[in-house]
Amino acid sequence: MSELDIGRYDLNLLRALLAMIESGSVTRAAQIVSVSQPAMSRILARLREDFGDPLLVRSGAGMKRTPRAEALADPVRALLKQAAALYEGEAFDPTAAQRVFRAAIPDVVAATLLAPLIEAMAREAPGCRIDLIPWPRPNDPVIATLDFAISTDTVLFAGLRMAPLFDDHDLLAVHVGQPATWRQVLEMLDAPHVAVVGAGATSDPVDDWLAAQGLHRRIAAVVPHYLQALMAVARTELVAILPSRLIAAYGPKLDVRAVELPIEQSIDRHFLFHPVERDADAASVWLRDLIQRTVGD
Missing domain, CATH: 3.40.190.10 (Periplasmic binding protein-like II)
Known part of the structure; x- marks a missing residue:
């Protein structure tokens, strides 16, 4: 059978087929799939036509499966299981994943x-x-x-x-050996700063933020990475305006402390x-x- 022929068959009937094969009874199969006994009889008639086989035949007071029905049991069961798996989604086991x-x-x-x-x-x-x-x-x-x-x-x-x-915000990173003697914002900004200008950038976002408030700072050095700025603060008299999470993570190990900026700023x-x-x-x-x-x- 080609894939083009599949449209002439009703795959929804396979669950009813499996119920009849496993139970050997039209009545019990009807109860399993929640349809009436007459409806299940009509389904059986359709399946017999589709498969070209009686599937269930009368034997005394009950029904007997034909060899064709016996042979269909495992493939139909596997097909229905695979179809159900399509709706369950792919599982992810992190312990075994590559x-x-x-x-x-x-x-x-x-x-x-x-x-x-x-x-x-x-x-x-x-x-x-x-x-x-x-x-x-x-x-x-x-x-x-x-x-x-x-x-x-x-x-x-x-x-x-x-x-x-x-969320994060900026603080001033200062070496612990350097006293914070600034009495006002302009004195703080006049201290020698190290700025961070990453790849592809033309300025440190800190300087854009200061410029928007009519302020600027004295930049003594420019580096491309924040950790480089923090290391410069740890080994020189430079200061730097850096994210608080960075200073909290590395400051204590580098003898760098954080000073609050007396400038209004938004949260990052x-x-x-x-x-x-x-x-x-x-x-x-x-x-x-x-x-x-x-x-x-």
């Missing part, structure tokens, strides 16, 4: 989140790993290949689903992005839950 998850995470977030996320994945899914890609540019086709991204930039990942992940909300088509994907759902739990810890 999977590479591609992600885009800015270095300032990776500095505090990547290590605990890798440790959590090693515990729960030892056969899986995370591959970070270089930070994408707008309309970069690589964005469509990502399993997830973490960013404050809702425009860059506009085609992806997003959910709030965590970081979002977890994922492709729309992976909303219900079991592996993606598990991964997003792992990231949320890791951030919460």
Whole structure:
């Protein structure tokens, strides 16, 4: 039989066929599939026509299965099981999975989140790993290949689903050996600062924020990564305006402390992005839950 012929058959009748084969009774089969006895008799007549076989024949007070019906039992049972599995969705067992998850995470977030996320994945899914890609540019086709991204930039990942992940704000990072003697904002901004200008950027977002308020700071050095800025603060008299989570994670080990900025600022909300088509994907759902739990810890 070719695939084109399948349309002439009613596959919905296979469940009734299996009920009749297993029970050997039209009446009991009708009860199993919740139809009336006359309806089941009509179904049997249709099945006999489709298969070209009586399937069940009268034998004394009961019904007897034909050899054809006996032969159909296992294939029909397997087919119905496979059909049911289509509706259950693909299961994901992290303990047995072998999977590479591609992600885009800015270095300032990776500095505090990547290590605990890798440790959590090693515990729960030892056969899986995370591959970070270089930070994408707008309309970069690589964005469509990502399993997830973490960013404050809702425009860059506009085609992806997003959910709030965590909030952050900026503080002034200062070496513990350097006294904070600033009496006002302008004195603080006149201290020698190290700015962070990442790849593809033309300025530090901090300076854009200050400029919008009619302020500017004295920049003594520019680096491309936030950890480099923090290390500069730890080993020099430079200061830096950095995210609070970064300073909290590394400051105590580097003898760097945080000073509140006496300047009004908005919260930096970081979002977890994922492709729309992976909303219900079991592996993606598990991964997003792992990231949320890791951030919460």
